[in-house]
Amino acid sequence: MKDFRNATISNNFMFRLVMEKPELCRQLLERILDTQISKIVYPEAEKSLEAQLTSKGIRLDIYVTLEDGTVIDVEMQAADSTKDTLAKRTRYYQSILDNDALKKGELYSKLRQTIIIFICTFDPFNRNFSRYTFSSRCHEEYKLSLEDGVCKIFLNTYGDKHRISRELANFMDYMNGSEPNDDFTRRLQAEVELQRDDDGRRMLYMTYSQTLLEMEAKGIEQGIKQGFKQGIEQGIEQGIEAGMLKTLRDLVKDGMLSPAEAAKRAGMSIEEFGKAVSKL
Numbered sequence: 001m002k003d004f005r006n007a008t009i010s011n012n013f014m015f016r017l018v019m020e021k022p023e024l025c026r027q028l029l030e031r032i033l034d035t036q037i038s039k040i041v042y043p044e045a046e047k048s049l050e051a052q053l054t055s056k057g058i059r060l061d062i063y064v065t066l067e068d069g070t071v072i073d074v075e076m077q078a079a080d081s082t083k084d085t086l087a088k089r090t091r092y093y094q095s096i097l098d099n100d101a102l103k104k105g106e107l108y109s110k111l112r113q114t115i116i117i118f119i120c121t122f123d124p125f126n127r128n129f130s131r132y133t134f135s136s137r138c139h140e141e142y143k144l145s146l147e148d149g150v151c152k153i154f155l156n157t158y159g160d161k162h163r164i165s166r167e168l169a170n171f172m173d174y175m176n177g178s179e180p181n182d183d184f185t186r187r188l189q190a191e192v193e194l195q196r197d198d199d200g201r202r203m204l205y206m207t208y209s210q211t212l213l214e215m216e217a218k219g220i221e222q223g224i225k226q227g228f229k230q231g232i233e234q235g236i237e238q239g240i241e242a243g244m245l246k247t248l249r250d251l252v253k254d255g256m257l258s259p260a261e262a263a264k265r266a267g268m269s270i271e272e273f274g275k276a277v278s279k280l
Contacts, residue, residue, distance in 0.1 A: 097187060
């Protein structure tokens, strides 16, 4: 994990903090979607969604809703080690978003348009495009759209920028480490520097980093112990969960998190979180 004082906008944690500013988030979405956006519902960082009690939960970096009801999920992806799973991740994210949006008994027509965006500091499809946009089209007649309200966008910050706007290209250059060269990127940099100087944010980042490290360590340890009986993969997943819960429990004890905040990070209700940590 990088020192928070050197963290840039491409750092996943820093990206979430900066995008908590509605105006910055709105302007970024305008550049990515190449359209004017009048208003967004205040971003809910790391929204936790669960399809079923037995399913794999997800955490969204940035989750916003436009005035027309369109739901947008934005993910920062700086490690290309997961590029082979990105397509399947968007498929799963889409299913969870739909499940969360549609209440029992509601008509399918009530499903809102959804846009899932991955900002990648690598080329996920090796075509050198800066933006890859996917929607459901008929193979026999490409002009025929399924009109299912689903759109998935992958940005490649190092791709050919001739087909995108100058404003989006400026953002991508900034993502890649260049100096800010327009008003928007200068505002982003100012917010990054503001977050870096915040002692509370630095402490939160240290906690975040430690949580990830402990989750990894616990996952490996627990996976080794349980791997022979339940399979290595299942053992590691259970170990990661146990490590995360232990860390959150300790943060609550130290007064750094409220029980409600800890439960939210775990993707549980307060009651479920209480029962889970009591077994550790």
